[in-house]
Amino acid sequence: MRTAYTSDQIRAAEAALMARLPEGTLMARAAAGLASVCAGMLTASAGKVYGSRVTLLIGSGDNGGDALYAGARLARRGARVVAVLAGSRAHPGGRAALLGAGGRVVAYEEALARDLIIEADLVVDGLVGIGGAGALREPYATLARLCADAHRVVAVDVPSGVDASSGRVDGPAVRAHVTVTFGAYKNGLLIDPGASHAGRVELVDIGLGPYLPDPDVVALTGPDVADLLPRPIEETDKYRRGVVGIVAGSDRFTGAAVLCVAGALRAGVGMVRFASTAEPVRYVRTRWPEAVTTVLDGTEPDPVGKIGRVQAWVLGPGMGTDERAHALARAVLATDEPVIVDADGVTLAARDPSLLRRSAPTVITPHAGELSRLLGVPRDRIEARKLEHARRAAAELGVTVLLKGMTTLVAEEDRPVRVNTTGTPWLATGGTGDVLSGIIGALLSAGLPGYEAASCGAYLHGRAALLAVHGGAEAGAEGPIAALDVAEALPEAIRTL
Numbered sequence: 001m002r003t004a005y006t007s008d009q010i011r012a013a014e015a016a017l018m019a020r021l022p023e024g025t026l027m028a029r030a031a032a033g034l035a036s037v038c039a040g041m042l043t044a045s046a047g048k049v050y051g052s053r054v055t056l057l058i059g060s061g062d063n064g065g066d067a068l069y070a071g072a073r074l075a076r077r078g079a080r081v082v083a084v085l086a087g088s089r090a091h092p093g094g095r096a097a098l099l100g101a102g103g104r105v106v107a108y109e110e111a112l113a114r115d116l117i118i119e120a121d122l123v124v125d126g127l128v129g130i131g132g133a134g135a136l137r138e139p140y141a142t143l144a145r146l147c148a149d150a151h152r153v154v155a156v157d158v159p160s161g162v163d164a165s166s167g168r169v170d171g172p173a174v175r176a177h178v179t180v181t182f183g184a185y186k187n188g189l190l191i192d193p194g195a196s197h198a199g200r201v202e203l204v205d206i207g208l209g210p211y212l213p214d215p216d217v218v219a220l221t222g223p224d225v226a227d228l229l230p231r232p233i234e235e236t237d238k239y240r241r242g243v244v245g246i247v248a249g250s251d252r253f254t255g256a257a258v259l260c261v262a263g264a265l266r267a268g269v270g271m272v273r274f275a276s277t278a279e280p281v282r283y284v285r286t287r288w289p290e291a292v293t294t295v296l297d298g299t300e301p302d303p304v305g306k307i308g309r310v311q312a313w314v315l316g317p318g319m320g321t322d323e324r325a326h327a328l329a330r331a332v333l334a335t336d337e338p339v340i341v342d343a344d345g346v347t348l349a350a351r352d353p354s355l356l357r358r359s360a361p362t363v364i365t366p367h368a369g370e371l372s373r374l375l376g377v378p379r380d381r382i383e384a385r386k387l388e389h390a391r392r393a394a395a396e397l398g399v400t401v402l403l404k405g406m407t408t409l410v411a412e413e414d415r416p417v418r419v420n421t422t423g424t425p426w427l428a429t430g431g432t433g434d435v436l437s438g439i440i441g442a443l444l445s446a447g448l449p450g451y452e453a454a455s456c457g458a459y460l461h462g463r464a465a466l467l468a469v470h471g472g473a474e475a476g477a478e479g480p481i482a483a484l485d486v487a488e489a490l491p492e493a494i495r496t497l
C-alpha cells in the first residue's frame with residue numbers, strides 16, 4: 001500500500017522528527033537524496049555530471065534551500081550550476097554552500113532565466129514545496145511556464161504550482177520529468193492534475209516514518225489487490241462464488257448491457273443474472289450464453305423476485321431514466337443486497353435522492369458530470385477539486401463513491417481516500433465505464449465490502465486496459481482499445497497481479 005499525506009500532516013511529522021535532531025539534518029538528508037537523483041539523470045542524459053549545466057530555480061523558502069544544497073553537491077562534482085533567485089530572499093546557508101562549491105547565483109530577469117532554462121541539461125524546480133499556497137505569483141508563474149522548454153526538469157518535493165495536499169493546480173505549474181519527494185508521498189503527487197505534473201516520483205527517506213499519522217490518501221499496489229481478491233476454493237460452487245444481478249440496458253442502449261455483463265463474467269463471477277427489456281436481453285443472450293436472463297416488460301409487480309436470488313446488484317448502465325427505469329431502480333435499491341449504482345442509475349438518484357437512503361452497502365460510480373448533478377456543484381469545480389468532492393459526496397450520501405476520470409478516487413466516510421494508480425488515457429472511450437461497473441458488481445457478489453470492491457475493481461480495470469493497450473508489443477508501444485478489449489484482458493490482469 002502506498003500512503004500519502006497532506007502538507008499539514010507532513011509538517012507535523014517533520015517538526016516531531018526535527019526536535020530530536022541537530023538543526024539542518026533533515027535538509028541535508030533531503031539535499032543528498034535530491035543530488036543523487038540529479039546526478040543519475042545527468043549521467044543518463046549527458047554521460048557525466050562533470051561539465052554538465054544545471055539551472056536551479058530558487059524560491060524564498062526551504063524548498064529553495066534543498067535545491068541550493070543539492071546544487072552545491074553537484075557543483076563539487078564539476079557541474080556548472082547557476083541559481084536563479086526568484087524570491088525576496090534565498091535560504092542563506094544554501095546560498096553560501098552553492099557559492100562555496102563554485103556555483104553561481106543570479107537575480108531573476110526574464111530573458112536571462114529563459115536562456116539558462118533552455119541551455120541547461122537539467123533544471124531543478126526549487127520554487128515552492130509544501131509551503132506553496134494558491135496560484136503561483138510572479139515571477140514564479142513565468143518560470144513555471146518557461147520550464148516547458150527545458151530539456152529535463154526535476155521538481156523538489158512537489159512541482160511548483162501543484163497543491164501538495166489535493167493535487168489542485170490553479171494557473172501555471174511546473175511539469176517535471178521526475179519529482180524527488182522527501183519523507184513521504186504528498187496527496188498531490190497521486191491525484192490529478194498534480195499527479196500528471198510530477199512525472200516519475202522518487203521518494204527519499206529522511207527518517208519520517210515513525211512520526212507519520214494515519215494516511216489521508218492511499219493507493220493499492222498489485223500485491224494488495226492480489227491479497228484482497230477472492231479466489232475460488234476447491235469445495236466452492238457458482239452460488240458460493242457469488243451471483244450478481246445486472247439491471248442494465250434498454251431498447252435504445254443495448255451495448256451497455258453487453259459490456260457490463262462482460263466485465264462481470266471476465267472478472268470471475270459465479271453467475272450473472274441479467275434483466276432488462278427484450279432487446280438488450282436478446283443481445284446479451286447472443287453474446288454471453290453464460291448469463292441467465294429475464295425479460296422485464298415494466299408491468300411486473302415484483303421484478304426483483306422474477307430475476308431470482310443474487311448476492312449483489314449492478315444498477316444503471318444504459319437503463320434509461322424514464323418512469324419504468326425509476327420504478328425498477330426503486331425495487332432494486334429496496335433489497336438488502338449491496339448495489340453498485342452507475343450511469344443512468346446515478347442520474348435517477350440525483351433526481352430522487354430517497355433512492356440512496358438504504359441500510360445495505362451502496363457504491364456509486366459517477367464521473368464528474370454525474371457527481372455534479374448529485375451534489376449540485378458545477379462540473380469544472382468538481383474536476384478541479386476531486387478529493388474534496390468525492391469525500392463530501394461519501395459523507396453526505398452515506399455511500400461509497402468511486403469518482404471516475406483521469407484519476408479515479410474511492411471515498412468512504414472515515415476511511416482514507418483510495419486513489420487508483422493503474423489506467424491509461426486510452427480508457428477515455430465509450431463503454432469502458434459499463435465494464436467497470438460489471439467488475440465491481442462481480443467483486444461485491446463475491447463478498448468484498450464496497451470500499452474494497454470499488455478500489456480493487458478500478459485497479460483491475462486500469463490494469464486490463466494497460467495490457468490491452470500494449471497488446472504484447474515492445475515496451476512503450478501503445479494502440480487504441482475498445483471497451484470490450486478491456487473486459488477481455490481482465491483474466492490476464494488477474495493472472496499477472
Ligand SMILES: NC(=O)C1=CN([C@@H]2O[C@H](COP(=O)(O)OP(=O)(O)OC[C@H]3O[C@@H](n4cnc5c(N)ncnc54)[C@H](OP(=O)(O)O)[C@@H]3O)[C@@H](O)[C@H]2O)[C@@H](O)CC1
Pocket residue numbers: 011014015018026027030059060061062063064066088127128129130131132133134135136137138140156157158182206
Ligand atoms: N520542514 C522540514 O523539516 C523539511 C522541509 N523540507 C523542504 O522544505 C519545503 C517547505 O519549505 P517552506 O515551509 O519554507 O515552504 P516552501 O515550500 O519553500 O514555500 C514557502 C515560500 O514560498 C512562497 N510562496 C508560497 N506560495 C506562493 C505562491 N503561490 N507564489 C509564490 N510564492 C509563494 C512564500 O513566500 P512569501 O509569501 O513568504 O513571500 C514562502 O516563503 C518542503 O517542501 C521541502 O522541500 C526538506 O528540506 C525536508 C525537511
Ligand SMILES: Nc1ncnc2c1ncn2[C@@H]1O[C@H](COP(=O)(O)OP(=O)(O)O)[C@@H](O)[C@H]1O
Pocket residue numbers: 343367404405406407408423424425426427428429430431432433434435436461
Ligand atoms: N483521461 C483519462 N485517463 C484515464 N482514464 C480515464 C480518462 N478518461 C476516462 N477514463 C476512464 O474511463 C472510464 C470511462 O467511464 P465512463 O465515463 O462511465 O464512460 P462510459 O459511460 O462511456 O462507459 C472510467 O473508468 C474513467 O476513469
Ligand SMILES: [K+]
Pocket residue numbers: 063125126127128129155156157158159160
Ligand atoms: K518545487
